[in-house]
Amino acid sequence: xxxxxxxxxxxxxxxxxxxxxxxxxxxxxxxxxxxxxxxxxxxxxxxxxxxxxxxxxxxxxxxxxxxxxxxxxxxxxxxxxxxxxxxxxxxxxxxxxxxxxxxxxxxxxxxxxxxxxxxxxxxxxxxxxxxxxxxxxxxxxxxxxxxxxxxxxxxxxxxxxxxxxxxxxxxxxxxxxxxxxxxxxxxxxxxxxxxxxxxxxxxxxxxxxxxxxxxxxxxxxxxxxxxxxxxxxxxxxxxxxxxxxxxxxxxxxxxxxxxxxxxxxxxxxxxxxxxxxxxxxxxxxxxxxxxxxxxxxxxxxxxxxxxxxxxxxxxxxxxxxxxxxxxxxxxxxxxxxxxxxxxxxxxxxxxxxxxxxxxxxxxxxxxxxxxxxxxxxxxxxxxxxxxxxxxxxxxxxxxxxxxxxxxxxxxxxxxxxxxxxxxxxxxxxxxxxxxxxxxxxxxxxxxxxxxxxxxxxxxxxxxxxxxxxxxxxxxxxxxxxxxxxxxx
Amino acid sequence: xxxxxxxxxxxxxxxxxxxxxxxxxxxxxxxxxxxxxxxxxxxxxxxxxxxxxxxxxxxxxxxxxxxxxxxxxxxxxxxxxxxxxxxxxxxxxxxxxxxxx
Numbered sequence: 243x244x245x246x247x248x249x250x251x252x253x254x255x256x257x258x259x260x261x262x263x264x265x266x267x268x269x270x271x272x273x274x275x276x277x278x279x280x281x282x283x284x285x286x287x288x289x290x291x292x293x294x295x296x297x298x299x300x301x302x303x304x305x306x307x308x309x310x311x312x313x314x315x316x317x318x319x320x321x322x323x324x325x326x327x328x329x330x331x332x333x334x335x336x337x338x339x340x341x342x343x344x345x346x347x348x349x350x351x352x353x354x355x356x357x358x359x360x361x362x363x364x365x366x367x368x369x370x371x372x373x374x375x376x377x378x379x380x381x382x383x384x385x386x387x388x389x390x391x392x393x394x395x396x397x398x399x400x401x402x403x404x405x406x407x408x409x410x411x412x413x414x415x416x417x418x419x420x421x422x423x424x425x426x427x428x429x430x431x432x433x434x435x436x437x438x439x440x441x442x443x444x445x446x447x448x449x450x451x452x453x454x455x456x457x458x459x460x461x462x463x464x465x466x467x468x469x470x471x472x473x474x475x476x477x478x479x480x481x482x483x484x485x486x487x488x489x490x491x492x493x494x495x496x497x498x499x500x501x502x503x504x505x506x507x508x509x510x511x512x513x514x515x516x517x518x519x520x521x522x523x524x525x526x527x528x529x530x531x532x533x534x535x536x537x538x539x540x541x542x543x544x545x546x547x548x549x550x551x552x553x554x555x556x557x558x559x560x561x562x563x564x565x566x567x568x569x570x571x572x573x574x575x576x577x578x579x580x581x582x583x584x585x586x587x588x589x590x591x592x593x594x595x596x597x598x599x600x601x602x603x604x605x606x607x608x609x610x611x612x613x614x615x616x617x618x619x620x621x622x623x624x625x626x627x628x629x630x631x632x633x634x635x636x637x638x639x640x641x642x643x644x645x646x647x648x649x650x651x652x653x654x655x656x657x658x659x660x661x662x663x664x665x666x667x668x669x670x671x672x673x674x675x676x677x678x679x680x681x682x683x684x685x686x687x688x689x690x691x692x693x694x695x696x697x698x699x700x701x702x703x704x705x706x707x708x709x710x711x712x713x714x715x716x717x718x719x720x721x722x723x724x725x726x727x728x729x730x
Numbered sequence: 731x732x733x734x735x736x737x738x739x740x741x742x743x744x745x746x747x748x749x750x751x752x753x754x755x756x757x758x759x760x761x762x763x764x765x766x767x768x769x770x771x772x773x774x775x776x777x778x779x780x781x782x783x784x785x786x787x788x789x790x791x792x793x794x795x796x797x798x799x800x801x802x803x804x805x806x807x808x809x810x811x812x813x814x815x816x817x818x819x820x821x822x823x824x825x826x827x828x829x830x831x
Contacts, residue, residue, distance in 0.1 A: 408810070408826060415806055416749065423742070426775050426779060430782065
């Protein structure tokens with residue numbers, strides 16, 4: 243097989259090799275980190291180019307065809323996820339180089355982060371329900387370990403991180419085991435694991451519905467949909483800033499991606515207005531609950547973490563609105579959900595990187611003590627402003643396109659009540675983002691000595707927020723890409 | 731045929747027993763063991779479906795799945811124990827709720 247056909251394999255193997263190298267290296271080697279990140283981005287871009295030119299692609303691992311072999315499958319949706327991961331990932335890698343001032347944290351962060359990147363790419367490419375289980379576990383284990391990577395100086399923060407990590411580990415094990423039980427039930431019924439083969443033979447039956455229930459609960463736990471969201475804020479807020487950015491921006495999206503992939507593919511016969519309503523109600527509760535608690539937080543990171551709970555809720559509005567997919571409104575809601583997922587990834591990771599800059603500058607991230615950012619850190623200030631626009635969903639940002647399409651789809655399909663939720667959620671988002679904005683203009687308090695923040699960290703936060711704005715201007719190619727080869 | 735069915739049901743029962751213990755007990759070591767019990771339930775279920783079609787020629791794919799699952803659970807348990815040790819070392823208590831400082 244020619245080299246270019248194997249972009250899929252490279253996009254998984256390169257970060258894996260990188261992770262192994264970083265385990266062995268004693269010193270930090272900036273060039274190696276940059277090279278590995280760029281190579282991963284390159285292989286993703288190569289794969290994206292191929293899919294764009296020739297449509298969806300298969301790769302049979304080891305040359306073995308299903309049902310025995312494992313198939314990797316790339317279509318427009320998986321490509322978008324991988325490109326999102328690569329752009330956020332490159333920024334995270336570069337940011338972490340500066341953020342982790344002590345060698346020890348960086349030494350733990352780097353291999354885990356590249357494992358996580360590899361497992362994300364593998365997850366997005368998996369075309370086999372058991373392989374998805376393996377990638378989910380790799381993802382969760384590296385994510386949990388990353389939560390507990392923290393600098394040694396602050397003991398109470400380190401303690402909180404270990405607690406959050408333990409909670410996260412237990413909850414994600416429950417999720418994985420529920421998912422695995424569902425997979426086992428499906429295998430007991432049909433004897434296949436391949437998604438495509440499964441979608442050909444699957445038929446409604448009690449054991450299939452039990453399997454769907456287990457798989458869905460497992461994935462909902464990992465996505466942190468209300469009321470299974472309780473583990474998310476402490477885990478995301480106590481992790482180091484670049485880790486929070488990865489968790490909020492990418493990791494929760496992976497299990498949501500699987501839900502969309504499965505429910506609109508293999509399980510599409512179970513997708514009805516009732517099951518759609520179930521997801522929609524949980525999503526709507528998540529929006530209101532998350533936004534409400536975001537308003538009450540005292541620290542920036544907690545506020546952003548609760549905002550993630552709310553923003554996850556929006557993505558689930560995709561289910562009730564897109565339940566009858568062939569229709570125009572259904573397709574529009576699908577676009578809206580995926581578009582929201584991607585633009586939120588950029589805006590939210592930018593916000594978390596900003597919070598990292600703030601922690602470095604002020605030594606804390608209490609909302610009431612961050613005056614002076616506008617004057618002393620203009621780049622971080624701009625990043626906060628732009629990514630805030632994206633989270634609220636104001637015009638010209640990517641979030642606006644997503645919310646506008648959600649609104650149009652809900653009114654067009656006669657389900658106006660979702661529009662009420664979307665608007666309420668956006669207003670609440672405007673308030674909690676304003677809580678941050680209103681403080682950053684305040685003058686610097688007199689007795690505070692600001693620490694210098696490396697320019698590159700500020701530029702990376704700004705870079706991600708610019709992408710989230712840029713997504714508001716170039717919706718067309720992204721949506722075209724989404725519709726390449728979607729058949730399961 | 732009936733024995734494999736019995737194993738399947740037992741597997742699911744063990745899974746729920748583990749889930750119950752995970753929620754009922756505060757002690758972290760018990761929680762970690764409970765997760766392992768849950769896992770064992772799932773594995774028992776998977777092994778039982780291997781023998782379902784033909785008990786003399788079991789299906790090898792579920793065995794491969796169980797082996798993978800065991801590897802994952804072992805590593806997760808090891809990591810959980812390491813975290814537990816750290817929590818115990820820092821607080822002197824084997825519990826997750828850190829309100830009582």
